[in-house]
Amino acid sequence: MTKEKVPARQDFDQLNRDWFIDKAVQVLVFLGGISAIVFIIGIFVFISREGLGFIFEDFSFTEFFGSPNWRPTSESNPTYGILALVAGTASVTGLAMLVAIPFSLGAAIYIAEFASGKKREFLKVTVELLAAIPSVVWGFIGLAIMNPIIIQTFNVPVGLNVLNAGVILGLMAAPIMTSIAEDALKAVPDRYREAAEAMGATRWQVIYKVVLPAAKNGLLGAVLLGVGRGFGETMAVLMATGHSINIPTSVFDSVRALTATIAAELGETAVGSPHYEALFTIGIFLFVITFIINLSADLIVRGVRKG
Amino acid sequence: MVAVAEPTAVNKLEVDRLTIRYGDHVALEDVSFEVRENEVFGIIGPANSGKTSFLKTINRMDMFDSNMSFEGAIRFNGVDVSRVRNVYGLRRRIGVVFPLPVGLPLSIYDNVALAPRLAGQKNRAELDIIVERCLRRAALWDEVKDRLHSLGSMLSGGQQQRLTIARALSQEPELLMLDEFSIAVDPVTTMRIEDVLRELKKEITIILVTNLVQQARRLADRTAFFLEGRCLDVAPTEELFTGTVSDPRTRDYVEGRFG
Numbered sequence: 258m259t260k261e262k263v264p265a266r267q268d269f270d271q272l273n274r275d276w277f278i279d280k281a282v283q284v285l286v287f288l289g290g291i292s293a294i295v296f297i298i299g300i301f302v303f304i305s306r307e308g309l310g311f312i313f314e315d316f317s318f319t320e321f322f323g324s325p326n327w328r329p330t331s332e333s334n335p336t337y338g339i340l341a342l343v344a345g346t347a348s349v350t351g352l353a354m355l356v357a358i359p360f361s362l363g364a365a366i367y368i369a370e371f372a373s374g375k376k377r378e379f380l381k382v383t384v385e386l387l388a389a390i391p392s393v394v395w396g397f398i399g400l401a402i403m404n405p406i407i408i409q410t411f412n413v414p415v416g417l418n419v420l421n422a423g424v425i426l427g428l429m430a431a432p433i434m435t436s437i438a439e440d441a442l443k444a445v446p447d448r449y450r451e452a453a454e455a456m457g458a459t460r461w462q463v464i465y466k467v468v469l470p471a472a473k474n475g476l477l478g479a480v481l482l483g484v485g486r487g488f489g490e491t492m493a494v495l496m497a498t499g500h501s502i503n504i505p506t507s508v509f510d511s512v513r514a515l516t517a518t519i520a521a522e523l524g525e526t527a528v529g530s531p532h533y534e535a536l537f538t539i540g541i542f543l544f545v546i547t548f549i550i551n552l553s554a555d556l557i558v559r560g561v562r563k564g
Numbered sequence: 565m566v567a568v569a570e571p572t573a574v575n576k577l578e579v580d581r582l583t584i585r586y587g588d589h590v591a592l593e594d595v596s597f598e599v600r601e602n603e604v605f606g607i608i609g610p611a612n613s614g615k616t617s618f619l620k621t622i623n624r625m626d627m628f629d630s631n632m633s634f635e636g637a638i639r640f641n642g643v644d645v646s647r648v649r650n651v652y653g654l655r656r657r658i659g660v661v662f663p664l665p666v667g668l669p670l671s672i673y674d675n676v677a678l679a680p681r682l683a684g685q686k687n688r689a690e691l692d693i694i695v696e697r698c699l700r701r702a703a704l705w706d707e708v709k710d711r712l713h714s715l716g717s718m719l720s721g722g723q724q725q726r727l728t729i730a731r732a733l734s735q736e737p738e739l740l741m742l743d744e745f746s747i748a749v750d751p752v753t754t755m756r757i758e759d760v761l762r763e764l765k766k767e768i769t770i771i772l773v774t775n776l777v778q779q780a781r782r783l784a785d786r787t788a789f790f791l792e793g794r795c796l797d798v799a800p801t802e803e804l805f806t807g808t809v810s811d812p813r814t815r816d817y818v819e820g821r822f823g
Contacts, residue, residue: 269643269648269653269656269657270643270648270649270653270654271650272650273650273653275652275682276650276653279652
């Protein structure tokens with residue numbers, strides 16, 4: 258043994274208890290981290306397995322994406338076109354964002370930059386309370402309150418339509434968007450504001466020139482979270498859209514959303530039937546869209562960071 | 565002076581052909597020198613000369629920056645830091661004071677008691693003693709002794725810097741590295757901290773990175789001059805300031821005739 262050749266390690270380099278705890282925690286959080294990936298893959302495999310049968314047998318790309326006719330229960334000639342459903346989801350989500358973005362950014366800027374002390378605390382608690390209202394309650398408001406208001410105000414026959422669902426969904430998404438946006442604004446260090454204010458910038462100039470650019474990643478995140486929420490929301494849109502298959506030409510048309518279709522029909526279908534599998538194919542489609550939204554959000558945020 | 569045998573100075577740190585890179589950019593190139601036990605080793609030089617990168621490499625803070633890499637060797641107590649298995653153990657032996665004070669969002673007491681607690685000290689009376697000693701040494705005790713349990717991050721800049729020094733001392737480091745500590749501190753406090761460093765030198769080794777040339781002259785036993793990623797001179801401090809230097813740029817810099 259040439260033991261004396263090995264340089265004597267100093268005692269600081271011993272692997273002590275702290276070191277082992279550190280390594281153990283690293284392994285644990287690593288498992289936690291990859292479990293998210295495992296779940297995502299698991300979900301994807303599950304919905305794919307249920308939906309793939311449809312894709313390989315009855316699926317026609319042009320019919321699925323190009324036809325507005327969703328008639329899966331037709332005896333003689335069932336058709337599976339989701340164009341109208343996509344249009345329904347897109348129109349409702351788009352309108353919801355038109356409602357939610359100004360509301361939530363306005364509220365976030367007010368809470369983070371102008372309100373102070375008790376007023377601020379009160380507003381924050383209220384916004385968080387709003388975010389906790391279950392979606393079925395929002396659907397109920399759409400059905401029982403918005404519906405007659407729309408019928409009376411605009412003199413239209415039906416009040417369950419794009420306008421109703423868009424407003425309801427916008428109000429639903431606004432509180433959580435406000436919360437995230439406010440966090441993003443609060444994360445901007447005060448010394449940025451002080452430096453800008455010392456140059457004689459007005460409150461609004463400070464916000465517009467310094468705070469908003471510094472917080473833009475977080476604000477973009479808030480908006481995309483809202484889009485995701487609108488896309489995935491089921492119960493409120495089921496209740497407030499009117500649930501009729503339609504490519505909307507105005508905000509007063511009733512529509513039907515992708516998610517609502519799955520929720521309303523899945524329980525009624527025979528497991529393994531083309532209808533059942535077609536609903537899972539919609540699920541795959543929703544999954545892919547969500548993935549694309551998140552991925553592009555990620556890329557945008559990265560691009561913003563580089564620029 | 566009569567030729568006295570070299571004092572049996574042990575090298576605390578040996579830097580052997582060290583090159584530090586950020587990606588393709590070379591921050592420090594082919595630097596070799598040693599830091600002896602119980603000396604104050606000064607490093608002077610303008611911004612972007614590689615001083616901070618050098619400090620980061622010593623206690624392996626380069627690991628936080630995936631872009632950062634180094635070649636050559638730094639030996640701390642004879643152990644190559646790039647081969648250290650337990651970097652936490654290494655870091656606990658080395659105290660660092662950063663240019664801008666970082667008061668952790670804990671109470672003043674907890675800031676200073678953090679390192680002993682990390683090392684497993686739980687005895688309250690012992691902790692009290694350590695906290696008082698470290699705060700006294702950092703010339704902060706008198707100002708904060710009545711509010712030890714208020715937030716450390718609420719102190720003024722200069723006080724936070726002394727808190728940082730107290731915290732670094734609470735590790736009982738063998739090597740203390742100060743990176744331009746006087747940036748956020750007023751001149752009077754700077755002088756008091758310099759006195760503290762002179763005292764500390766009896767027990768530990770100090771690396772003092774400073775952009776105040778006169779501070780290096782006041783404190784450092786030996787001084788290195790870094791410029792644009794190269795170490796142009798390493799010499800006993802007085803020699804660097806008055807004697808012959810190997811590079812004329814060193815003389816220009818220490819005399820303020822630079823650029």
